[in-house]
Amino acid sequence: MCEQHFAGRDIPVHFKGAGWTGQNENTGYNKAGGSDEINLKLQQQCKDRMDGGWKQYARYTPPEKLLKTARKLSDQEVANKLDASRKISDQVYDNAKINPYNKYKGQ
Secondary structure (H helix, E strand, C coil): CCCEEECCEEECCCCCCCCCCCECCCCCCECCCCHHHHHHHHHHHHHHHHHHHHHHHCCCCCCHHHHHHCCCCCHHHHHHHHHHHHHHHHHHHHHCCCCCCCCCCCC
């Protein structure tokens, strides 16, 4: 839905056909919000998302209020949580009849 960069080439997308042409049947001119206008907006939105995409990987710093109430888990608490996580994972795999140690080939 937006302009993609693939192997050094720009691949534009242009919507055609009923519902996307946006032409007025009486005059034959493009209506506001027609295909060309929508295509340009989608391309701009895609560029904006690509420019700001790194933000989702930015370092997260929790609020000061949360840091004050947080405490470090003891080694035993960490071990208990990991053990509970393993048990839940094993149960899910057993219910799905999947052996997580087998390597599956994609379909």
